[in-house]
Amino acid sequence: MKNPKLITSGSLILDIKSLHLFVLLIMSMLKTICYKSKINKTLQLLEFEALFNQTQLKNDSHNITGFLVIRNDEFFQVLEGNPTIIDTVYEDIKKDHRHTNITEFLNTSISQLSFKTFDIGYSVIKDADTLYSLQQFVSNLDQQKHGNRTLILEIIEALLSDH
Numbered sequence: 001m002k003n004p005k006l007i008t009s010g011s012l013i014l015d016i017k018s019l020h021l022f023v024l025l026i027m028s029m030l031k032t033i034c035y036k037s038k039i040n041k042t043l044q045l046l047e048f049e050a051l052f053n054q055t056q057l058k059n060d061s062h063n064i065t066g067f068l069v070i071r072n073d074e075f076f077q078v079l080e081g082n083p084t085i086i087d088t089v090y091e092d093i094k095k096d097h098r099h100t101n102i103t104e105f106l107n108t109s110i111s112q113l114s115f116k117t118f119d120i121g122y123s124v125i126k127d128a129d130t131l132y133s134l135q136q137f138v139s140n141l142d143q144q145k146h147g148n149r150t151l152i153l154e155i156i157e158a159l160l161s162d163h
Contacts, residue, residue, distance in 0.1 A: 029083055030081065030082070030083070030109065030110045031080070031082070031083035031086045031087070031110065032066070032079065032080045032106060032107075032110045032137075033079045033090050033106060033107045034077070034078045034106035035093075035102055035103060035104045035105060035106075036074055036103050036105070036155060037074065037075045037093075037102040037103070038073055038074060038099070038100045038101040039070070039075060039098065039100075040100055047098065048070070052068075059079075059089075060117075062082070062085045062089070063081055063082070064079055064080065064085065064086065065081060065113050065117055066078040066079045066080045067115060075099060076155055076156075077093075078106075078114075078115070078137060080110065080113050080114065080115060083109070105151060105152050106141075106152065110140060111140075112140070114133050114134075114140055115133040115136075116133065138153060138156070
């Protein structure tokens with residue numbers, strides 16, 4: 001009779017406690033992707049509205065945090081969450097006709113989320129919580145010594161200025 005406390009698969013044997021710890025480890029892994037893209041010039045106002053509504057609903061349902069800003073003819077986005085989900089969403093974005101010339105600045109594991117929710121802005125970010133989250137995001141980049149930190153800061157500063 002097999003031991004009910006052991007799960008076997010080929011040469012892998014896990015007891016329930018180890019399996020639980022493994023699941024917790026996988027669930028605690030986080031990832032962030034930061035990119036900018038050009039807006040497809042054929043995009044109409046109603047398509048913008050649909051894009052933002054779809055983005056908000058999808059990200060909320062998948063526990064994705066971050067933000068999306070549209071400024072002039074560019075999107076700038078930070079996504080955070082489960083690595084598998086973040087990778088899938090990003091692959092969908094890369095195939096989306098509404099984005100062109102995607103430039104990826106960051107695609108890495110993170111130890112904690114910087115944003116509480118997923119925020120969308122059409123221009124200048126005015127919400128204090130989002131500004132604090134941006135500051136925390138940049139601080140996390142400093143701690144992890146990401147090479148694109150300066151470039152990301154320049155983009156954020158440009159997005160937040162009225163010029």
